[in-house]
Amino acid sequence: MIWIDTLVQGILLGGLYALFAAGLSLVFGIMRLVNLAHGDLIVFAAYLILVGVQVLGLSPWVSALVAMPLMFGFGWLLQTVVLNRVLGKDILPPLLVTFGLSVTLQNGLLEGFSADSQRIPAGTLEGASLDLGLVTVGVMPLLTFVSAVAAILALNWVFYHTPLGRSFRATSDDPVAAGLMGIEPKRIFAIATGIAMVVVTLAALYLGMRANFDPSIGPARLIYAFEAVIIGGLGSLWGTLAGGIIVGVAQTLGAAVNPEWQILAGHIAFLAVMLLKPRGLFPRAVD
Amino acid sequence: MLLETHALTASYGQFRALFGVDIAVAAGECVAVIGANGAGKSTLMRSVTGVIRNQPGMVLHRGEPIGALTSAEIMKRGIAMVPEGRRLFPSLTVEENLLIGGQARKAPGPWNIDTVYDLFPILRERRKSPGTALSGGQQQMVAIGRGLMSNPELLLCDEISLGLAPVVIRDIYAALPKIRASGAAIVLVEQDIGKALSVADRVYCMMEGRVTLTAKAAEVSRQEIHAAYFGEAA
Numbered sequence: 383m384i385w386i387d388t389l390v391q392g393i394l395l396g397g398l399y400a401l402f403a404a405g406l407s408l409v410f411g412i413m414r415l416v417n418l419a420h421g422d423l424i425v426f427a428a429y430l431i432l433v434g435v436q437v438l439g440l441s442p443w444v445s446a447l448v449a450m451p452l453m454f455g456f457g458w459l460l461q462t463v464v465l466n467r468v469l470g471k472d473i474l475p476p477l478l479v480t481f482g483l484s485v486t487l488q489n490g491l492l493e494g495f496s497a498d499s500q501r502i503p504a505g506t507l508e509g510a511s512l513d514l515g516l517v518t519v520g521v522m523p524l525l526t527f528v529s530a531v532a533a534i535l536a537l538n539w540v541f542y543h544t545p546l547g548r549s550f551r552a553t554s555d556d557p558v559a560a561g562l563m564g565i566e567p568k569r570i571f572a573i574a575t576g577i578a579m580v581v582v583t584l585a586a587l588y589l590g591m592r593a594n595f596d597p598s599i600g601p602a603r604l605i606y607a608f609e610a611v612i613i614g615g616l617g618s619l620w621g622t623l624a625g626g627i628i629v630g631v632a633q634t635l636g637a638a639v640n641p642e643w644q645i646l647a648g649h650i651a652f653l654a655v656m657l658l659k660p661r662g663l664f665p666r667a668v669d
Numbered sequence: 670m671l672l673e674t675h676a677l678t679a680s681y682g683q684f685r686a687l688f689g690v691d692i693a694v695a696a697g698e699c700v701a702v703i704g705a706n707g708a709g710k711s712t713l714m715r716s717v718t719g720v721i722r723n724q725p726g727m728v729l730h731r732g733e734p735i736g737a738l739t740s741a742e743i744m745k746r747g748i749a750m751v752p753e754g755r756r757l758f759p760s761l762t763v764e765e766n767l768l769i770g771g772q773a774r775k776a777p778g779p780w781n782i783d784t785v786y787d788l789f790p791i792l793r794e795r796r797k798s799p800g801t802a803l804s805g806g807q808q809q810m811v812a813i814g815r816g817l818m819s820n821p822e823l824l825l826c827d828e829i830s831l832g833l834a835p836v837v838i839r840d841i842y843a844a845l846p847k848i849r850a851s852g853a854a855i856v857l858v859e860q861d862i863g864k865a866l867s868v869a870d871r872v873y874c875m876m877e878g879r880v881t882l883t884a885k886a887a888e889v890s891r892q893e894i895h896a897a898y899f900g901e902a903a
Binding site: 548549551552558560561563565 | 769
């Protein structure tokens, strides 16, 4: 029985990792850009939500709703002003620039909010749980998982059933030919990063409500997100959800055996998948 | 003039590919650009469509300089391209490949998804297939249809017969008069001189980055073309 419980908790934790990873997966799938600042952007968004809660007195949910368009704009600007200039055949410049952005964000947040750990207050939801008979699940982890599935459903719908998604896929396939179709690849990239930042804001809401955060925790979130994306297969959104679940289940199983093994078990699961399927479980990207 | 180039030059790094090319295309006209491999035909197309940027005044659309615009901006002005090698989007179905051609420019005109399917009926049957799962000839039909979907004033066709069987080339060329009848001007870049001359009003021949012959298709002699194409007297 305890194993079923562990498995369920692991799957729900995987939802959080999938939320961390969905934006990364989207951006990589469209422009082959690895954003090393992704984890720090999640932390940045968490502080933005916190400001809405503490300064404006908004509920966390409303604050996140307000933060989403702001983060979309931030992502759009970031892509237009900075990242579009370094995208090209050489993958090193965007890596260096996003690494620099990661350092800048961490230090900026440290200046603005100090190193004290913070939490977004979730009220009664924090400890609430649901008895499902076989297992008892926390309402917050369940909401996180449902949000992850909803986010990936929504992204998939945009990707495969809208003109914008058609432009995303065409630009990803061949940016020059997309230009000949009247599509500006740089504009498409800016919209994609903007959408990724909306998902980042959703991830930040749950990150901040479920645990304490401080300016330094971004890179560790990036690692989980990375592992989820790579396990799932580069560019596949459902694969990213599967990858998040695999990391989450491995971590809770590891922790059930010995609490010290939680983080390690996630990384070992990642390495095992890489050994067996180096291109991930559901690869979409050809290169 | 619908499209003009004035002393158009283009380079790839140190390598100069075009040396002062002048061409002109009038509305509704069909112009062939012929020449051997490496003559600069495709570079000319890339320059006109903004894939290679130029001095603004080197390329004019309806008298306005477009040499510094992006490919997307040029396309929205009504200059559509059927690129060399077709370059269909592998992630898109046949229908999506067609739809994306008309997505950025909504211009009134005869072409829409139904009329393109009427032009190439086989595509209607294959509309759910991935674009790149089709035969070469069918892929070329998708590429032409995709170009038509924006109802362009000018359709640039780069090597549409390259690598295709003669019977397939015949089918594709059979569509060109219908496209002309719809009002669009066509520029045909070809190595197949006979095919190009059979549908064109005028012909430019290029060699080593220069225009070596300008003539009416109906009046040009085999000797003139031979000389312009190979740079030697027949």
